[in-house]
Amino acid sequence: MTAIRLYDLQVRDDRRPSPFCWRIKYALAHKGLSYEAVPVGLTDIPAIAGGAHKTVPIVEEGGKTFCDSWVIADHLDEAYPDRPRLFGSPTERELCRFVELSLFMSAGRALLKSYVKDIHDHLLDKDRAYFRQSREKLFGCTLEELAGARAEHIDSARAGFDSVRLTLKGGAPFLSGAHPGYADYIVAGFLLWIASIGTAPLLKSDDPLLPWLDRVQGLYGGLGRSVPAGALAA
Numbered sequence: 001m002t003a004i005r006l007y008d009l010q011v012r013d014d015r016r017p018s019p020f021c022w023r024i025k026y027a028l029a030h031k032g033l034s035y036e037a038v039p040v041g042l043t044d045i046p047a048i049a050g051g052a053h054k055t056v057p058i059v060e061e062g063g064k065t066f067c068d069s070w071v072i073a074d075h076l077d078e079a080y081p082d083r084p085r086l087f088g089s090p091t092e093r094e095l096c097r098f099v100e101l102s103l104f105m106s107a108g109r110a111l112l113k114s115y116v117k118d119i120h121d122h123l124l125d126k127d128r129a130y131f132r133q134s135r136e137k138l139f140g141c142t143l144e145e146l147a148g149a150r151a152e153h154i155d156s157a158r159a160g161f162d163s164v165r166l167t168l169k170g171g172a173p174f175l176s177g178a179h180p181g182y183a184d185y186i187v188a189g190f191l192l193w194i195a196s197i198g199t200a201p202l203l204k205s206d207d208p209l210l211p212w213l214d215r216v217q218g219l220y221g222g223l224g225r226s227v228p229a230g231a232l233a234a
């Protein structure tokens with residue numbers, strides 16, 4: 001088997017917050033694949049693979065690079081079909097895509113608006129000016145203006161997980177049922193992101209997402225336990 005490298009976003013104190021990188025760390029663990037994590041700042045990305053990619057996660061394997069968490073998940077199932085699959089069937093794959101896009105629309109953007117200033121403040125010094133300039137352009141206002149409306153954005157982000165809460169009410173330990181799957185990794189990635197850098201609580205202390213997240217954090221030898229989830233809840 002060839003060596004796998006995962007380019008993983010690094011911020012201050014060697015935290016690794018990227019929600020999309022978390023998905024792939026879980027995906028690699030799900031498949032039982034070992035890898036070398038290569039920490040990079042946002043402004044290091046253009047130097048990877050001759051500038052072929054604009055975002056992390058990037059996986060490098062056998063002289064090729066794969067970018068975008070969805071592309072990488074597909075690649076891992078294709079390259080390692082005999083290992084536990086991320087998508088057990090084409091139907092499951094499509095449903096996971098639906099979960100990914102639905103959650104991005106319901107919670108992803110509100111999370112970014114809520115925590116964009118925290119992300120900025122946690123970035124490596126070399127990445128801050130780029131991040132500020134690109135995100136202020138994206139939102140058409142300053143990071144400080146977004147932070148000023150933070151309570152409203154957090155309420156909206158919290159509500160964006162309601163479909164996950166209702167699904168968990170069914171009683172299964174994981175969103176994917178009795179066993180964890182890619183849908184769990186998508187949702188957990190968002191929460192581990194905020195737990196890594198957030199300075200204001202996202203969830204109420206009795207949120208049903210918390211016991212589920214604790215289960216996900218405990219998977220694969222406690223993969224997600226490097227992030228203290230306590231700060232997520234009031």
Ligand SMILES: N[C@@H](CCC(=O)N[C@@H](CS)C(=O)NCC(=O)O)C(=O)O
Nearest residue numbers: 018019020054055056057068069070
């Ligand atoms: N659709 C992509 C999104 C990846 C993404 O947005 N990654 C962020 C880090 S969390 C990034 O690399 N941003 C680069 C930049 O802002 O220049 C995926 O699923 O991998």
